[in-house]
Amino acid sequence: MSTPSATKIFRSEEELSKLSASQRIRYRLQAADCRYHANDNIAEFIADGEIDELRGEVAAKMQEVLEALVIDTDSDHNTNETAQRVAKMFLTEVFRGRYVPIPEVTEFPNISRLNELMIVGPITVRSACSHHLCPVMGRVWVGILPNEHSNLIGLSKYSRICEWIMGRPQIQEEAVIMLADVLQDRVKPDGLAIVMEADHFCMQWRGVKDNDSKMTNSVMRGSFLKDANLRREFLSLLNQKS
Ligand SMILES: [Zn+2]
Numbered sequence: 001m002s003t004p005s006a007t008k009i010f011r012s013e014e015e016l017s018k019l020s021a022s023q024r025i026r027y028r029l030q031a032a033d034c035r036y037h038a039n040d041n042i043a044e045f046i047a048d049g050e051i052d053e054l055r056g057e058v059a060a061k062m063q064e065v066l067e068a069l070v071i072d073t074d075s076d077h078n079t080n081e082t083a084q085r086v087a088k089m090f091l092t093e094v095f096r097g098r099y100v101p102i103p104e105v106t107e108f109p110n111i112s113r114l115n116e117l118m119i120v121g122p123i124t125v126r127s128a129c130s131h132h133l134c135p136v137m138g139r140v141w142v143g144i145l146p147n148e149h150s151n152l153i154g155l156s157k158y159s160r161i162c163e164w165i166m167g168r169p170q171i172q173e174e175a176v177i178m179l180a181d182v183l184q185d186r187v188k189p190d191g192l193a194i195v196m197e198a199d200h201f202c203m204q205w206r207g208v209k210d211n212d213s214k215m216t217n218s219v220m221r222g223s224f225l226k227d228a229n230l231r232r233e234f235l236s237l238l239n240q241k242s
Pocket of ligand 1: 130132133134
């Protein structure tokens with residue numbers, strides 16, 4: 001649910017230029033009524049050079065977090081540059097999937113009319129939970145049942161798209177749905193199945209400190225929903241592979 005009205009005050013370019021980069025980007029998002037949750041991509045609202053400005057902003061706030069944690073970053077050489085490192089890591093590495101557009105994917109028409117089950121995986125997943133910003137590390141398998149109207153994409157593109165979706169703070173249940181939506185849109189298969197299995201460091205490093213718990217979830221669409229045999233074939237092939 002977005003909250004329009006109050007935030008929809010028109011600002012001139014001159015006014016906008018006096019704001020910080022995060023305020024400008026937020027203004028554009030709100031003006032467009034666009035959601036900007038932790039797992040949303042906001043690349044189209046970021047102008048050239050603003051990622052560097054955001055890095056500066058995040059580093060300054062991160063420095064305040066370290067100060068609030070009563071860490072002497074002046075004399076502790078290990079934490080001296082930590083605020084800058086964390087800002088860079090968030091914006092250009094671990095949460096990069098929020099700030100850059102979807103990777104270029106060339107789609108090929110299915111000329112040879114492939115209609116056999118195809119499985120891609122395991123694709124390594126590196127993500128973070130949006131509740132604690134703790135790492136989520138795991139694997140994803142994608143099952144595709146193409147038809148003659150489907151587009152085919154290169155195998156490596158599945159990894160690139162997965163990396164783009166997973167490089168955001170999120171929860172696993174929503175991550176697989178987002179990945180399924182993007183692949184459905186690009187490949188247009190008859191059936192699409194995704195299984196994700198991951199370790200949640202917020203369960204291991206903190207909280208219940210259960211080192212062995214993994215979370216597995218799946219999305220099944222189209223023929224995978226209707227056809228129990230296809231579903232079984234996919235899941236049994238996964239079990240052989242893992
Ligand atoms: Zn968590």
